[in-house]
Amino acid sequence: DADVTQTPRNRITKTGKRIMLECSQTKGHDRMYWYRQDPGLGLRLIYYSFDVKDINKGEISDGYSVSRQAQAKFSLSLESAIPNQTALYFCATSAPPADEQFFGPGTRLTVL
């Protein structure tokens, strides 16, 4: 079984809809991250969380919100989706001190 799972794997939605992407991990890591990947721009950090009570904005948090429901679960929400949020979204985990990152398989989101 995969250590980091993401649901859904693919999603097509319409402008203005609210959507939630979910991430679960069995690695026992405290740190979790949400990234988006766009062609030519690489991966950019949206939000990160170092424990259940710690949430931090990343480089591109506008238009997104997150919830850390438990050590193993970290959800990303788009309150009102817009077409330029069409991208590949990745969840990742890590643990100090090495902080090696482990990624989920990604969610391909299309906003029409």
Added chain:
Amino acid sequence: KQEVTQIPAALSVPEGENLVLNCSFTDSAIYNLQWFRQDPGKGLTSLLLIQSSQREQTSGRLNASLDKSSGRSTLYIAASQPGDSATYLCAVESTGNQFYFGTGTSLTVIP
């Protein structure tokens, strides 16, 4: 803000050749540097992690080096195989525990 650059953006080599991928970063105050492999439409697979106090790491045919003072890392792949074809990404963990990624090098190994 940390900027991470990977050159070249694409590379094509014949099978069996040794090759080097480059990664540079603008702020030398990093905690670690990590190399990943990404296959089309897939997630990222961790290849090697180099802590800021280390100079290199090796795993099988892969060797990654880090020169923090000059803001450079290289990933050396020995005896390349068609199965090595993928996009290779480097990422640095900077101040504030934020990670910054390069845009990757797309590698094609020709049989």
